[in-house]
Amino acid sequence: MLELQDISFKVEDGSAEKEIIQDLSLHVDEGKFIVVTGPNGGGKSTLAKLIAGIEKPTNGRILFDGKDITDLSITDRAKAGISFAMQQPVKFKGIKVFDLLKLASGVKNLSINDACSYLSEVGLCARDYINREVNASLSGGELKRIEIATVLARGTRLSIFDEPEAGIDLWSFQNLIKVFEHMRDNIKGSIIIISHQERILNIADEIVVIANGQVSKQGKKEDILPEIIGTSSALGTCDMLQG
Amino acid sequence: MDEIQKRILLEVADLHEVPEGAYNIRANGASAGRNSTANIEITSKTDVSGIDIRIKPGTKHESVHIPVVLSESGLKEVVYNDFYIGDDCDVVIVAGCGIHNCGNQDSQHDGIHRFYVGKNSKVKYVEKHYGEGDGNGKRILNPGTEVYMEEDSFMEMEMVQIKGVDSTVRTSKAELKAGARLNVHERLMTHGEQYAESIYTVDLKGDGAATDIVSRAVARDKSYQKFDSRIIGDAVCSGHSECDAIIMDEARVLAVPQLDAANVDAALIHEAAIGKIAGDQLIKLMTLGLTEEEAEEQIINGFLK
Numbered sequence: 208m209l210e211l212q213d214i215s216f217k218v219e220d221g222s223a224e225k226e227i228i229q230d231l232s233l234h235v236d237e238g239k240f241i242v243v244t245g246p247n248g249g250g251k252s253t254l255a256k257l258i259a260g261i262e263k264p265t266n267g268r269i270l271f272d273g274k275d276i277t278d279l280s281i282t283d284r285a286k287a288g289i290s291f292a293m294q295q296p297v298k299f300k301g302i303k304v305f306d307l308l309k310l311a312s313g314v315k316n317l318s319i320n321d322a323c324s325y326l327s328e329v330g331l332c333a334r335d336y337i338n339r340e341v342n343a344s345l346s347g348g349e350l351k352r353i354e355i356a357t358v359l360a361r362g363t364r365l366s367i368f369d370e371p372e373a374g375i376d377l378w379s380f381q382n383l384i385k386v387f388e389h390m391r392d393n394i395k396g397s398i399i400i401i402s403h404q405e406r407i408l409n410i411a412d413e414i415v416v417i418a419n420g421q422v423s424k425q426g427k428k429e430d431i432l433p434e435i436i437g438t439s440s441a442l443g444t445c446d447m448l449q450g
Numbered sequence: 451m452d453e454i455q456k457r458i459l460l461e462v463a464d465l466h467e468v469p470e471g472a473y474n475i476r477a478n479g480a481s482a483g484r485n486s487t488a489n490i491e492i493t494s495k496t497d498v499s500g501i502d503i504r505i506k507p508g509t510k511h512e513s514v515h516i517p518v519v520l521s522e523s524g525l526k527e528v529v530y531n532d533f534y535i536g537d538d539c540d541v542v543i544v545a546g547c548g549i550h551n552c553g554n555q556d557s558q559h560d561g562i563h564r565f566y567v568g569k570n571s572k573v574k575y576v577e578k579h580y581g582e583g584d585g586n587g588k589r590i591l592n593p594g595t596e597v598y599m600e601e602d603s604f605m606e607m608e609m610v611q612i613k614g615v616d617s618t619v620r621t622s623k624a625e626l627k628a629g630a631r632l633n634v635h636e637r638l639m640t641h642g643e644q645y646a647e648s649i650y651t652v653d654l655k656g657d658g659a660a661t662d663i664v665s666r667a668v669a670r671d672k673s674y675q676k677f678d679s680r681i682i683g684d685a686v687c688s689g690h691s692e693c694d695a696i697i698m699d700e701a702r703v704l705a706v707p708q709l710d711a712a713n714v715d716a717a718l719i720h721e722a723a724i725g726k727i728a729g730d731q732l733i734k735l736m737t738l739g740l741t742e743e744e745a746e747e748q749i750i751n752g753f754l755k
Contacts, residue, residue, distance in 0.1 A: 261733055285739040297734040300694070301666075301752035310748065311738045357738065 208397055209235040209258070209365060214267035216253055216420075227253045228264070229420040235365075235399065240391050242411035242428075243401045244440040250420040251401045252294060255369045258399070259291035260284040271365070288364040288396070294373050296354035299341045304353055307341055311360040325356040328389065330382045348379030355386060364396035372404050380404075405441045408432055416440055451475075451482055454550050455519045461580040462546030463517040469544075473515040474501055476529070478522045490514055490541075500530035500562075503543075507536030507568060515544045518561065523553020523587050528560045537568035537600070546578040549589040549615070558590040565596065567603040567630075575607045581614030588616040595622040599630035601656065609636040611646065612754065619647045628656025628685070636665040637754045640673035640701070650679040654687035654716065663691040668750050669701035680708040683716025693722040696753060 216228040228250045235241055243251050256262040258269065260281040269277045276284055285291075299307070308322040309315070323333030329352040339345065341353060351371060358366050371387070372380050384406050390398060391410045400407055408414055414431040416424040424431055435441045451459070455477050459465050468475070468483055472490035475483040479499075486492050489509040493502050503514055516531060533543065551557045567573055581589035597605060611618060624632050632652060640646050652661045661681060669675045681689035693705045707720035727749050735745035 259737055261737075281733060281736040282739060282741050285737050291737045293730070293734065293737075295730075297728070297730045299731060299749065299752055301755045302748065303752075306748075306752065307738075310735065310740065313739060361738065 208237045208272055209233075210270040211258075212268045212270065214254075214257060214264045214269065216250075216257060216262060217265045227420055228257065230267070231417075231421055233415065233422060233425070235397055237397060238394055239412045240394060240398045240410065241400070241413045241415060242408050243399060243415045243417060244403055244408060244435065245417035245423070246439050249418045251417050252369050254417065255291065255367050255399070255401055258365075258367055259289060261291070285361075285363075290358040290361045290363045290366045292354045292358045292366070292368040292371065294369040294401075296350040297341075298343055298345075298350070302341050303337070304339050304341055305337045307353070307357055308360045311357040313361070322360075325360045326353070328359055329353070329356045329386050331356070348375040348383075351375050351379070352383070352386070355383075359390075362395070366396070366398050368398070368400045368402075370401050370403075372402060372407070403440060403442045405436065405443050408441050451477055451519070452521070454521050455482075458519045458521065458548030458550055458580065458582070459517055462519075462548040462578045463515055463544050465515065465517065469513070469515040471513045471515070472503070474503075475515075475517055475519070477519045479525060479527050482519075487512065495530060495532075498530050499527065500532070503531065503533045505533070505535045505539055505541055508538045509536065510540045513542040513544065517545065518547040518559055519550075520547070520557050520559055521550040523551050523557055523583075523585055524555030526556070526558040528562070530562045531564070533563065533565045535565065535567050535571050535573060537570055539568060539571040539573070541572075542574045542576070544576045546576070546580075547591055547593075548580040549583070549591070551581070551583040551587045551589050552585040554586045556588040556590055558592070560592040560594070562594040563596070565598065565605070567597065567599045567605055569600040569602060571600075571603045573603075573605045575605065577607070577609050579611040579615050579618065581616065589614060590617045591615050592619045593621075595620075597622070597624035597632065599624065599626045599632065601627045602629035603627075604631050605633070607632070607634045609634065609648075610638075612637065612639045613641075615644065615646070616642075617645045619649070621649045622651070624650075624652045624661070626652070626654050626656060626659035626661065626687075629658040630656065631659070632661045634661070634663040634665075636663075636667075638665065638667040638675065639670070639750070639754060640668075640675055641670040642673060643671070644673040646674070647676040648678065650691070651682070652680070652689065653682040653684065654689055655684050657686040659685060659687040661689045661691075665691075665693045665695075666753055667693070667695040667703065668698070668754060669695060669703050670698045672700045674702050676704045676706070677722075678706040678708075679720070680710060681718050681720070682710040682712065683718050684712050686713060686715040688717040689719070691720045693724075694753075695724045696750065697724055697726055
């Protein structure tokens with residue numbers, strides 16, 4: 208359903224050019240749960256942004272359901288069926304959780320009950336949150352789960368999550384794993400998660416390891432996970448505590 | 451009242467028909483309707499233009515509407531309205547002024563409101579400003595508000611000006627005795643070449659007095675805004691002011707928050723922030739399928755809610 212063909216992405220770094228992604232090609236099949244991992248600075252988040260349209264590749268093409276979406280805007284890609292959960296959820300003064308879920312679902316008269324069901328799915332007691340503003344009064348873990356709920360509310364064919372574990376405490380992380388396990392069992396379309404976490408890698412169909420802007424390994428979880436376990440690409444839960 | 455006046459009335463006071471309870475509707479400088487109730491008496495002033503509103507002590511859950519509508523180009527007026535609110539009241543007061551100016555002459559309404567709030571009374575005051583019409587004449591509103599609060603009284607002021615007023619200088623002053631509390635929530639949006647100034651002076655005179663002044667503003671196009679707040683702490687009191695502005699296009703926003711403490715136990719805080727709409731806010735809403743313009747609208751609407 209998603210195909211990246213020879214993608215490159217360069218940025219200006221002072222006077223020099225830095226290549227974040229180099230001739231990367233990747234194929235994502237329908238109905239797959241894919242976890243992208245790899246060392247920090249390897250280009251994982253950039254890859255997610257390139258798929259969502261937040262960054263545009265310097266070279267290469269991106270195909271979604273056979274259509275070339277390389278030149279489509281963020282909005283058009285979202286409408287085409289791509290959702291993106293940011294690593295750092297955005298805060299909004301005055302916009303309530305319900306407003307955000309309504310915008311995400313695209314249903315103008317979204318019922319409170321339907322909105323609540325998305326929050327329940329991410330483990331939030333819906334009634335306590337539905338009328339809260341998406342602002343700094345919410346904790347990192349709460350914002351993260353609301354961010355994930357917006358992706359669920361969209362229900363698109365492709366969902367991308369950029370490091371869902373980043374910036375949350377261990378307790379929230381344990382709950383988050385359950386959310387993804389649930390998603391894994393009820394998959395519609397495909398899911399790409401950027402993560403170093405062994406427990407998330409464990410529920411993948413496929414693992415893609417990205418290093419130095421290229422795919423260094425790709426394959427079934429059973430084949431890849433044993434190779435990377437214990438490296439920075441597959442951290443245990445305790446490593447979170449150690450930072 | 452004609453259709454234009456009725457529509458403006460809806461904008462500034464959410465009124466479809468004459469309101470329940472006490473009211474005084476002023477249209478083009480004349481009274482277009484008045485109603486006093488058993489507890490709320492409205493009378494005309496004899497020396498200057500305006501009305502006195504007297505609310506009996508102990509009046510609860512009643513409201514007063516005093517909207518003003520100007521639809522005649524070139525009309526300029528200064529109106530003095532005084533509110534005498536007895537002790538132990540709980541009332542809602544809705545004011546507001548709408549100008550429809552299709553002509554080439556400036557239309558101006560300067561409403562001076564004075565509130566004397568009795569002990570233990572609770573007042574909610576809502577004031578909306580609105581302007582429309584495609585004439586070259588300017589729509590000008592200069593409201594003056596003075597609030598005198600007795601012990602343990604509470605007042606909540608909601609000041610809204612979202613559209614169409616070319617020039618406004620809002621001057622609000624308040625004096626609070628012991629245990630009194632004043633909360634102000636201002637929402638302002640300017641566009642075109644509009645000019646808006648908000649000046650607040652709140653004097654916390656008695657122990658336990660408190661105030662919270664929050665202004666949310668959006669300045670678009672080439673408009674200019676000035677937010678000037680001064681909280682004076684003369685006693686064991688607490689005061690907080692917050693000016694939060696979104697600046698767009700070629701607008702200019704000046705925030706002048708002042709704190710004046712004259713007592714070691716006066717706890718005064720101010721916050722002021724001016725900035726454009728954050729890029730990641732736009733991106734987030736665009737990933738939900740909104741266009742950049744729709745995203746901008748949602749962010750501003752939420753901010754001014």
